[in-house]
Amino acid sequence: MAQFLAVANRKGGVGKSTISVMLAHAFAVWGGKRVLLMDLDSQCNASLILQGGEGWLAARKAHRTIADYFLDVFDEAAENPREYLVHRVGDVRDMSGKAPALSLLPGSLLLEDMQGELYLKEARQSKDPELVSSRVRGRLERMLRRFEGSYDIVLLDCAPGLLFAALAALKTADLVLVPFRPDYVSQLAVDRVALLIESKRTGADLAEIPLDMRRYACLANAMRDTGRERNIYDEISLDHPMLASRIPMSAAIADAFDYRDTAVTIDDKYGDATPAVRGLYEEVASRLTLRLAA
Amino acid sequence: MTKRTKVLSGEAARKYFRTLFAADPGQTPASASRLADTCVREIAELRVRMPVVAIRTSSHAAVTPTKSLTPPAVASAGDGAEPDPVAAPQSTPAAPQQMPAAELPPPEPAFDPFAFSLIVALRRDGPVALLARLIAIGDVARLHDIAKAQHVGIPAGADGVAAIAAAIVAGTERRVAHREAAAS
Numbered sequence: 001m002a003q004f005l006a007v008a009n010r011k012g013g014v015g016k017s018t019i020s021v022m023l024a025h026a027f028a029v030w031g032g033k034r035v036l037l038m039d040l041d042s043q044c045n046a047s048l049i050l051q052g053g054e055g056w057l058a059a060r061k062a063h064r065t066i067a068d069y070f071l072d073v074f075d076e077a078a079e080n081p082r083e084y085l086v087h088r089v090g091d092v093r094d095m096s097g098k099a100p101a102l103s104l105l106p107g108s109l110l111l112e113d114m115q116g117e118l119y120l121k122e123a124r125q126s127k128d129p130e131l132v133s134s135r136v137r138g139r140l141e142r143m144l145r146r147f148e149g150s151y152d153i154v155l156l157d158c159a160p161g162l163l164f165a166a167l168a169a170l171k172t173a174d175l176v177l178v179p180f181r182p183d184y185v186s187q188l189a190v191d192r193v194a195l196l197i198e199s200k201r202t203g204a205d206l207a208e209i210p211l212d213m214r215r216y217a218c219l220a221n222a223m224r225d226t227g228r229e230r231n232i233y234d235e236i237s238l239d240h241p242m243l244a245s246r247i248p249m250s251a252a253i254a255d256a257f258d259y260r261d262t263a264v265t266i267d268d269k270y271g272d273a274t275p276a277v278r279g280l281y282e283e284v285a286s287r288l289t290l291r292l293a294a
Numbered sequence: 295m296t297k298r299t300k301v302l303s304g305e306a307a308r309k310y311f312r313t314l315f316a317a318d319p320g321q322t323p324a325s326a327s328r329l330a331d332t333c334v335r336e337i338a339e340l341r342v343r344m345p346v347v348a349i350r351t352s353s354h355a356a357v358t359p360t361k362s363l364t365p366p367a368v369a370s371a372g373d374g375a376e377p378d379p380v381a382a383p384q385s386t387p388a389a390p391q392q393m394p395a396a397e398l399p400p401p402e403p404a405f406d407p408f409a410f411s412l413i414v415a416l417r418r419d420g421p422v423a424l425l426a427r428l429i430a431i432g433d434v435a436r437l438h439d440i441a442k443a444q445h446v447g448i449p450a451g452a453d454g455v456a457a458i459a460a461a462i463v464a465g466t467e468r469r470v471a472h473r474e475a476a477a478s
Contacts, residue, residue, distance in 0.1 A: 203474060
């Protein structure tokens with residue numbers, strides 16, 4: 001059975017998709033795992049990084065994106081849900097030169113519209129908005145779990161808006177990673193998404209859950225290691241579980257997310273940022289193992 | 295015997311105190327600096343015996359005082375009176391001291407206004423402890439640097455270490471309140 005790892009934050013531009021792809025590569029290549037990445041963000045960055053523009057366009061033309069999957073399965077019109085997945089994606093090869101076992105459910109620009117459509121469909125059954133929302137989320141949760149028998153790790157790259165699909169992802173996940181950039185507004189966004197993840201209304205309610213019992217962990221991304229950033233890191237660590245790994249602001253990381261037609265090894269892909277990626281992977285893998293054991 | 299003395303104040307006095315305390319092997323650079331700042335703050339005018347010693351505190355240069363070391367002068371309260379040679383603490387005029395380079399205090403590291411997070415210190419240790427920690431820094435300019443770096447406002451009328459430290463604590467509490475409001 002798969003372990004579900006959501007990558008989420010209410011704030012955009014903190015690196016959710018890049019972290020999702022990093023971990024997808026790492027689990028598939030270094031971990032030898034069967035990995036599925038579901039792109040739940042209508043910006044579709046993870047899909048573009050893994051497929052390139054042409055690959056992603058092909059998925060859209062074939063109506064094989066996450067929006068199509070949700071709509072078709074919702075209507076029970078999907079004959080074979082596995083047809084929506086693209087296998088052996090990405091421009092990274094393992095040590096033997098083969099494409100790793102990394103699959104993708106490609107993102108869609110229409111994902112938000114689709115969720116509205118699902119809501120309206122469900123609303124025909126009930127006038128209670130809370131009940132309708134709950135049903136939509138529940139069905140999406142079941143759809144996210146559809147492939148769990150076929151994969152070891154399912155990564156859920158969530159949209160910043162946290163609509164139904166992202167909320168379903170937060171509910172489904174065994175562990176939620178919350179990347180943040182060490183700045184003031186990111187700090188506030190972490191506080192808010194933590195409440196959603198733990199289903200709490202206030203910071204005081206959240207504080208009752210010990211840090212080591214929470215379902216999420218924060219990850220400092222694009223750190224320049226200035227005094228100000230270190231202070232913000234410490235301030236967030238007071239209230240939230242924090243990964244020891246930090247992803248530095250790095251040209252190598254920025255370059256890594258260019259899709260290349262010629263595949264490379266994971267070390268070449270991430271260059272001198274490879275140790276940081278490796279450290280993140282090992283720490284996340286360890287946390288997932290601990291959560292399973294708990 | 296004619297006593298030659300010189301009145302020092304302002305920057306000259308600051309330099310004198312810094313040089314004097316930095317040469318004391320019992321002081322760290324930080325404590326020497328604090329003592330110097332305290333003396334400058336509390337002592338309006340200083341009359342020192344001539345010649346005034348010049349001790350280079352650079353760790354790269356051997357200390358070769360150009361003139362004899364004179365004992366610390368008794369600070370005048372600014373009344374210009376000559377120190378009482380009987381009442382004043384006496385110390386034997388020492389031979390010129392040469393501090394081996396290895397014993398010289400290391401250059402003081404640049405002040406880091408991010409050395410600790412005000413918010414973390416407030417939330418972990420409480421406002422009283424933070425206030426004490428800020429007062430111990432003992433330097434108005436440094437407190438302003440901390441406040442500016444960590445985005446804590448200080449009201450225009452705050453003057454002196456204690457008042458500025460208290461303003462920083464209050465400002466930090468407001469920052470915490472902003473964060474809690476944003477999350478609610």
